[in-house]
Amino acid sequence: MPSEQKRFLRALAGETLAIPPIWLMRQAGRYLPEYRATRTEAGSFLDLCYNPKLACEVTLQPLRRYDFDAAILFSDILVIPQALGQELAFKQGEGPQLDPIRDASGLSRLNIDKIHETLGPVYETVSLLSDAIPAHTALIGFAGAPWTVATYMVEGKGSKDFANIRRFAYGDPEGFSKLIDILVEATTQYLLRQVAAGAECIQLFETWGGVLSENGFHRWVIEPTRRIVANLKAVHPDVPVIGFPRGAGLHLIDFKTLTGVDAVGLDSGVPLKWVAENLQKLGPVQGNLDPMYLITGGDEMLAEVRRILDVLGNGPFIFNLGHGITPETPPENVGLLVDYIRAQK
Numbered sequence: 001m002p003s004e005q006k007r008f009l010r011a012l013a014g015e016t017l018a019i020p021p022i023w024l025m026r027q028a029g030r031y032l033p034e035y036r037a038t039r040t041e042a043g044s045f046l047d048l049c050y051n052p053k054l055a056c057e058v059t060l061q062p063l064r065r066y067d068f069d070a071a072i073l074f075s076d077i078l079v080i081p082q083a084l085g086q087e088l089a090f091k092q093g094e095g096p097q098l099d100p101i102r103d104a105s106g107l108s109r110l111n112i113d114k115i116h117e118t119l120g121p122v123y124e125t126v127s128l129l130s131d132a133i134p135a136h137t138a139l140i141g142f143a144g145a146p147w148t149v150a151t152y153m154v155e156g157k158g159s160k161d162f163a164n165i166r167r168f169a170y171g172d173p174e175g176f177s178k179l180i181d182i183l184v185e186a187t188t189q190y191l192l193r194q195v196a197a198g199a200e201c202i203q204l205f206e207t208w209g210g211v212l213s214e215n216g217f218h219r220w221v222i223e224p225t226r227r228i229v230a231n232l233k234a235v236h237p238d239v240p241v242i243g244f245p246r247g248a249g250l251h252l253i254d255f256k257t258l259t260g261v262d263a264v265g266l267d268s269g270v271p272l273k274w275v276a277e278n279l280q281k282l283g284p285v286q287g288n289l290d291p292m293y294l295i296t297g298g299d300e301m302l303a304e305v306r307r308i309l310d311v312l313g314n315g316p317f318i319f320n321l322g323h324g325i326t327p328e329t330p331p332e333n334v335g336l337l338v339d340y341i342r343a344q345k
């Protein structure tokens with residue numbers, strides 16, 4: 001099937017489809033028993049990320065169940081710091097741990113010259129997927145946006161207040177910008193290789209963009225994203241880029257217009273009527289069911305899905321969650337969601 005006929009890519013090109021394409025952030029993962037089995041087979045989460053055959057397998061698992069309109073490469077945003085030389089571990093049930101870089105002196109530990117040695121297996125996964133996914137399914141490559149990846153590099157783990165990175169960024173903007181520059185360059189190279197291996201669309205995850213001040217958001221979210229998008233578009237003008245600036249609120253318009261992304265992913269808190277009247281005029285939007293509804297399921301979930309479809313379904317739109325699916329999600333609720341959306345007129 002020519003790729004422009006894939007429903008997901010048609011919506012990204014600006015077409016309004018009667019039944020919106022659907023995929024879910026973290027659609028491969030711990031809520032699926034077959035994922036847990038494959039992760040055990042791989043040995044650990046990171047072993048799974050760097051095992052092309054098994055990473056390909058877990059990417060395909062949700063497609064077999066739900067026939068989503070897009071597959072997303074199975075990997076993690078933190079392979080970039082690891083490829084740059086920062087030590088990374090995932091302890092079972094605890095989330096990521098990195099040896100933190102608290103100030104500019106720590107940047108000497110990073111080396112951009114050899115990232116592809118670490119990341120080679122990820123490109124191999126993309127290439128396997130490109131052959132393995134169904135003809136109507138689009139293949140999404142991804143990376144974390146520089147600010148969000150930097151939060152883990154500086155904090156050393158997930159954070160609640162992001163005090164260390166805000167102190168670094170606000171107190172030594174010149175030094176911090178060197179870290180962002182390294183991430184812009186590494187992320188560009190990484191994504192160009194994903195596209196060369198067969199990714200048809202790129203999503204940039206800016207999960208923690210919402211913790212920044214106004215100036216900070218422009219300097220550390222919008223500007224680095226704009227540079228990455230420009231770098232990608234210079235080589236692949238036709239590969240669409242989705243930006244997901246979680247918590248961006250009133251910055252969404254500037255984010256869309258200044259970064260050059262083709263589409264914007266919405267978190268669950270964004271008022272949809274405002275989106276329909278302001279943001280969706282500028283390009284396709286994606287989102288934004290609160291993943292908690294996938295745990296509760298039932299009529300409440302379907303009423304919320306109905307509300308989203310009613311407000312956003314009259315313009316270019318891709319159905320998704322407002323954040324990643326959680327491990328507690330009953331798989332049958334995902335089936336209910338997909339069936340409901342596909343039963344639209």
Ligand code: 1CP
Nearest residue numbers: 025026027028029045073074075076077095158205207324
């Ligand atoms: O034990 C396990 O199996 C690990 C759980 C897990 C999974 C399934 C992690 C650890 N990462 C992933 C895969 C993953 N991560 C994908 C794969 C593709 C898919 O969507 O199916 C993607 C796109 C990500 C992206 C990612 N990783 C983000 C951005 C999106 C988001 O959810 O906000 C972030 C912030 C991460 C970091 C990360 N990796 C894993 C965890 C538990 C975390 C979050 C840590 C924290 O709480 O801050």
